[in-house]
Amino acid sequence: MKATLNRLFEHETLSREEAREMLLSISRGAHNHIQIAAFVTVFNMRPVSLSELQGFRDAMLELCVPLDLEGRETMDIVGTGGDGKNTFNVSTLSAVVLAGAGYLVTKHGSYGVSSSVGSSDVLLSLGYEFTNDQDTLRRQLDDAGICFLHAPLFHPAMKEVVPVRKQLGMKTFFNMLGPLVNPVQPQDQLFGTFSLELSRMYQYIMQQSGRRFAIVYALDGYDEISLTGAFKWRTPDQEKLLEPEDIGRPKLTQADLHGGDTAEEAATIFRNVLNNEGTPAQFAVVTANAGMAIHSMKPEQSIEDCLAEAEESLRSGRAKAALEKLLK
Structure with a gap:
């Protein structure tokens, strides 16, 4: 060393x-x-x-600990974290909305390190039990349309790094790695990155994989489609700059996306959104990310129709039902 x-x-x-x-x-x-x-x-x-x-x-x-999905094709929607914005759990909520819309989701995530509440923190607070048991995860996929791969259970070899990351309390290259090392290596992925340079590297790495993907980077630093300004959209064969109005969404502020300071606060926001009791801004940003994830899987379908699928999943209660089935 x-x-x-x-x-x-x-x-x-x-x-x-x-x-x-x-x-x-x-x-x-x-x-x-x-x-x-x-x-x-x-x-x-x-x-x-x-x-x-x-x-x-x-x-x-x-x-990593492998997971055999026995031919099931899945999607992951995941941000690197490390943007320092302390937003609510947009990608995890968007993943549940995707499941409600009928897509199979293998969500990979962990505890928050550089933010207050990571995907594992909020799911734990909601009552989810982490597991790497293959039968359990496949059953969750079949019943709820979604399962959660808690990174420490699938990357046990990195146990030496966990206390170091916790004590440092800042973003590291492990934030950059997290979305790229989903044990399933799903057929489709929507990545959010905290820098423009990292989004370029992701594009190069994913082009070598032969899988479908999209990468987003908000120009004001968010690792998701924040709707606070323009965002870069990269896929295997295109790259463009989009504004919130280009996808039929209002422009938001950082305050609109605040995620709370504890896992309990984050879980309250999570349930409110799924109960259709969240703010209009929360509804807009979650359906924007879920809708664009659908568009990355079905690029031949218009963005408007893809966002409508996400909205219907949330409004109809199917997204809420997917979470309830997962928690059971």
Whole structure:
């Protein structure tokens, strides 16, 4: 580790294989927490390179607990976190709305590190029990249309990193990795990224995968379609800049998206939205993200029709029913 750190402090970058080997050695407990903290912090002082991100991803996928869906094709909608905006759980709510609209969702997530409440925090507060039991997860998919892959259960090799990330309390390259290392590697994914450069790297990595995807980055820094301004939309074959009005949505403010400071507050917002008792802004942003996720799967269908599917899932109560089935 010392030699690697010295190289990194001299502004050198790691090759894809070197990055993979370093994460594998961390997983084996070969380095202490101070060394891990130093290593992780380097990439907050300069951008992670494409080769490093690919190597870290290779190691994470190599080490993860696999999940066999027996041919089921699924979707994930997930943000990197790390945008520092402390929004409510937009991607997790959008995932439930997708399930209510009839799509199978394998949502991958974890506890909040750089934000107050992550997807795991809010689901735990709602009463969901984490599991990596394959039969249970497949049954949840069939009954509720959604299952949740709690990252620590599927990436146990990264247990050495968990306390370090918690104590640092800031975004790290693990935020960048999270959406890319869903153990299922679903057929379709909508990614939210906290920087324009990261959205470009995601596009390159996902183009190599041969799977369908879309990547969003709000130009004012959100890792989701925030409706607070313009957002970049990338797919395997196109890239465009969209404004909220381009998808029939009002422009929102940061205050409209506040997520509360505790898991209990976040869970209250979550239930309010699914009960159609949320604010118009919450309804607008959740259906925008779920609708654009549908559009990424069905690009031949108009954005207007895709958003209408998401709205119907929420208004009809089917999204709420999907969550209730999941919690059972």
